[in-house]
Amino acid sequence: MDQDALNFDPHVSVDCVILGFDGESLQVLLSRRGNEVPEEQYNNLKLPGRLLHTDEDLDEAALDIITSVTGKHHPLVKQFRAYGSPSRTSNPKDVLWLENAIKQKIGRIVTISYLSLMRINSRTARPKDNDAQLWYPVQDLPSLAFDHNQIIQDTLNELYRMAGQQPQMLFEMMPAKFTAAQLRRLHEQVSGKTLDVRNFAKLVMNKPYIIPLNEWEQNVSHRAARFYRFKP
């Protein structure tokens, strides 16, 4: 090991890209920080995350973060990528913020990012300490702290890739009962392509793990859509 590595220990944090789907569009859960920094500063929004605790595995930290901001207990998590550029912490606003939060001089933070998928409901965005959590559509995000916009973009590309191979994972984001159109819109959002309605019905909706229910939409001004559920 080389000499100039001695005694250099960057901070290590875990940040989570928690994605959900509201039936219309893909959403990401962001933390809005409390009072330390004026509200109007653009980078008051960030991914949920924190420094790694002593004796805590990376996956454990991700699970803990996700559970604490969403209340969901065994969420699907997948480690995605580490970000360690020294310039990550170069924005003065981010530095101010960090030093406020960590109460020490910050040289540099290596972050391990995680992807998590979940259903959006009334419980999946709950205040935690000083922070409030809110779902934002991934199209048209505001500027976020650090390189978090980049992390989200990279993670969406990863989601696209993974969903191509295991489309079942998308059910993590669907409500317990859903219509064919909702599931199709999710596939479309993830892949960025518009899908043929008939082919989608044939190829996806009659997979053995998609169970049609004897329930239909209510009070819609057009033919009511059938509900389905997912059998794991």
Place this chain on the structure above:
Amino acid sequence: MDQDALNFDPHVSVDCVILGFDGESLQVLLSRRGNEVPEEQYNNLKLPGRLLHTDEDLDEAALDIITSVTGKHHPLVKQFRAYGSPSRTSNPKDVLWLENAIKQKIGRIVTISYLSLMRINSRTARPKDNDAQLWYPVQDLPSLAFDHNQIIQDTLNELYRMAGQQPQMLFEMMPAKFTAAQLRRLHEQVSGKTLDVRNFAKLVMNKPYIIPLNEWEQNVSHRAARFYRFKP
């Protein structure tokens, strides 16, 4: 950020899984450490890697490590995954080794692993400092330091996945001139399946980026195989 995170900064290292192919089997480049620990100790072999330097990006560190052990300048590298379990450094032999090398008490090391593919030749395994580098077949590896056996396994699975989507990346591991059988053996090693000779010839060997040469094997006791080269 939580209180008990304060002042906890694990070491951060970068380890590289450098894979090559000798025409017969997949190989991984391992470092054999020098004198500090008796030769016969099983975990004298490890992945090439080191602690992260101050002001060095993760990708930079990986490139530097790979270049320094193989001499290759712009190698293909891809970040693969972070490993941060506190139990990574629990083996007493590994602890002894580390404290020898780093000259300080080691609590814990979070490592970022990288995948790199390259051609095996006389220059791609060269001694560096106290360490010697050697290619080992990935089947039948000895026990390595830390969780490096696990890292290699995980990386091979990733290689399998990536090669399924972009088979061109495998050319990084092929010699400049190669036969159809060599390329097929590489595909077989990566996928773990045996491939049909005729289908392989049809589907792979007459891609536009594979150029047949007017050269054939010499002095083989069977019909001589044609050589091909890869056009990027």
Place this chain on the structure above:
DNA sequence: CCAAAAGTGTTAAAGTTACACCCATGT
């Protein structure tokens, strides 16, 4: 002439894509 590996096409099956009309409901 024997052993060993190289080289070469066809056919069936599966999967993917393209495409248009009628249905149910609320206003």
Place this chain on the structure above:
DNA sequence: ACATGGGTGTAACTTTAACACTTTTGG
């Protein structure tokens, strides 16, 4: 009755998988 989105089948095309014999060379 009309506007809105829901639901359904077929045919062309593309991709993948299965399969066996002849060629070249050295010993």
